[in-house]
Amino acid sequence: MATRPSRPALRARYDRRRQEILLGAARVFAQHGYDQTAMPELAEALGLATGSLYHYFPGKEQLLMGICDQLLDPLLEQARALLDREDPPEQQLRALVRLWVAHVVECRDHMLVFQQERHVIERGATWRGVRASRKRFERLVEEVLTRVDEAGAATLADRKLALWALLGMVNHTAQWYRARGPLGAQQIADGYVDLLLAGSGVLSSSAGSATR
Amino acid sequence: MATRPSRPALRARYDRRRQEILLGAARVFAQHGYDQTAMPELAEALGLATGSLYHYFPGKEQLLMGICDQLLDPLLEQARALLDREDPPEQQLRALVRLWVAHVVECRDHMLVFQQERHVIERGATWRGVRASRKRFERLVEEVLTRVDEAGAATLADRKLALWALLGMVNHTAQWYRARGPLGAQQIADGYVDLLLAGSGVLSSSAGSATR
DNA sequence: TCGAAGTCCGAACGAGCATTCGATATCCTT
DNA sequence: AAGGATATCGAATGCTCGTTCGGACTTCGA
Numbered sequence: 001m002a003t004r005p006s007r008p009a010l011r012a013r014y015d016r017r018r019q020e021i022l023l024g025a026a027r028v029f030a031q032h033g034y035d036q037t038a039m040p041e042l043a044e045a046l047g048l049a050t051g052s053l054y055h056y057f058p059g060k061e062q063l064l065m066g067i068c069d070q071l072l073d074p075l076l077e078q079a080r081a082l083l084d085r086e087d088p089p090e091q092q093l094r095a096l097v098r099l100w101v102a103h104v105v106e107c108r109d110h111m112l113v114f115q116q117e118r119h120v121i122e123r124g125a126t127w128r129g130v131r132a133s134r135k136r137f138e139r140l141v142e143e144v145l146t147r148v149d150e151a152g153a154a155t156l157a158d159r160k161l162a163l164w165a166l167l168g169m170v171n172h173t174a175q176w177y178r179a180r181g182p183l184g185a186q187q188i189a190d191g192y193v194d195l196l197l198a199g200s201g202v203l204s205s206s207a208g209s210a211t212r
Numbered sequence: 213m214a215t216r217p218s219r220p221a222l223r224a225r226y227d228r229r230r231q232e233i234l235l236g237a238a239r240v241f242a243q244h245g246y247d248q249t250a251m252p253e254l255a256e257a258l259g260l261a262t263g264s265l266y267h268y269f270p271g272k273e274q275l276l277m278g279i280c281d282q283l284l285d286p287l288l289e290q291a292r293a294l295l296d297r298e299d300p301p302e303q304q305l306r307a308l309v310r311l312w313v314a315h316v317v318e319c320r321d322h323m324l325v326f327q328q329e330r331h332v333i334e335r336g337a338t339w340r341g342v343r344a345s346r347k348r349f350e351r352l353v354e355e356v357l358t359r360v361d362e363a364g365a366a367t368l369a370d371r372k373l374a375l376w377a378l379l380g381m382v383n384h385t386a387q388w389y390r391a392r393g394p395l396g397a398q399q400i401a402d403g404y405v406d407l408l409l410a411g412s413g414v415l416s417s418s419a420g421s422a423t424r
Numbered sequence: 425t426c427g428a429a430g431t432c433c434g435a436a437c438g439a440g441c442a443t444t445c446g447a448t449a450t451c452c453t454t
Numbered sequence: 455a456a457g458g459a460t461a462t463c464g465a466a467t468g469c470t471c472g473t474t475c476g477g478a479c480t481t482c483g484a
Contacts (some may be wrong), residue, residue: 001444005460009452014460033331035247039442040464049463051444060442116328118387119245161395161403164388165381172380175330183373191373195407213474217430221482226430250471252434261433263474272472 002058018056021046022066030109034064034117064117065130071110072133075103079140089147094193096144097170101189104173111174141166148197162196169195214270230268233258234278242321246276246329276329277342283322284345287315291352301359306405308356309382313401316385323386353378360409374408381407 005014024046028037039060043050057063078099082092104111114121121127121134142163149156156162169192177188217226236258240249251272255262269275290311294304316323326333333339333346354375361368368374381404389400 003460007452007459010460017461031331033247033329035245036331038440050442051464052462054443055461112330116330117245118324118328119243119248157406158395158403161400162407164384165404165407168381168384168387169377170380172376172384175380176376183370188373191370192377194369195374195377198410215430219429219482222430229431251473252471262472263434264432266473267431 002054002056002062014056018066019070021048021053021056022063022070025063026067026070026107026109026113029064029067030112030116034113034120061126064113064120065127067110067113068121068130068133071103071107071114072130072137075100076133076137076140078103079137083140083143089144089151090197093144093148093197094190096141097166097193098186098189100141100170101173101192102185104170105177105179105185105188108174108177111171115171115174138163138167156196166192166196214266214268214274226268230278231282233260233265233268234275234282237275238279238282238319238321238325241276241279242324242328246325246332273338276325276332277339279322279325280333280342281345283315283319283326284342284349287312288345288349288352290315291349295352295355301356301363302409305356305360305409306402308353309378309405310398310401312353312382313385313404314397316382317389317391317397317400320386320389323383327383327386350375350379368408378404378408 005011025042028042028045032041039053040050043053046053053063057066079096082095082099085092087095121130142159145156145159145163145166149159170189173188177183177185183191217223237254240254240257244253251265252262255265258265265275269278291308294307294311297304299307333342354371357368357371357375357378361371382401385400389395389397395403
């Protein structure tokens, strides 16, 4: 009945199993779609009985929510840590996009599910938390762009447009990235940043973008 | 039972009604999600009885397929016409992105549905046609980028990455564009093109991008 | 104006699904 | 080693939803 063990010694195992289930669920949902995946089907893919799923999650929707959290929480945390440091804005931007792309590539399935279920996430009070996280992250990106702009190193033609362009590029990466492909996460990230910065008439191919 | 009238005089009305239904369905699917929308619910939103839907479409899936066609066919056609002309590559790129963004903005609902149902579209023989159209359009974009590159006007750091970046930016536009927003479709398109071209060290703000 | 073709209706059907639950097996603690 | 907590099971339940169908109404063509 989805109860976290009261005995502390067992919590670790329970939590770990929960995370594993989310990982597997993300994979299956990304492939077959959230609604098209039946709970028994998911359970089988995870090597569990149907009922066991409900030991870890009260329902299907919480599974989806867990996937969103697993995607957004670490991203937000890393981004915050980065913004707190007082590095030059341009360097911050590059670092942010690098970790972001790396995360998207790492959590490709989560990302695909997150995008596919936009219509669920964008409605209803239950999803306020997820929406807030997404919003917070986007604001962090915007903040970095603002810093870059104000540092005068680069002037973005339109800051909002630059933000949305960046969001589009990075998020879309989940759709085409292949682990065995010729491009690594860092190369991709640097490519995006170069577009954005060079696009505003600064460095044509920043020293910082030299990769591997 | 979804039979096209044999009497020619009635075909026009039938076809028109079909298109209208697709339009409405796209709106509802974009908002509530394809799977989450029940056929009676959809029918009601369209001011029809449940059974009437099946007069125009043999099933729910064909509704989705119709939406994809309504999105891709005109886009593909316009793009082809553009590529056939012998304009300078750079101008072609700008024109292509302009009509593309305009279409995305025009068919925002279709686009959202198309993106959300990726997992359906990418599987199964039934969807081969839609996949082929998508692929064909992407190849047209790639072709234009190649021309730009080879004309020597601009050298894209990595042509594939540029292509995917562009696809990401433009497709993502459907997520944030608002008709009452400050940015028009053409401004957005030009912004994207400027990023791409300026990003490769050519024109910082092309004359062609002057909008309105 | 008559008959046929087309359009629309909405209750009823049956398959598929999320979730429940009582039982069983396994694990910690003492 | 015993007992309670935890973990897993999978068949049964009740509901939702896509689709069907027989009939009523409307429009077209001659």
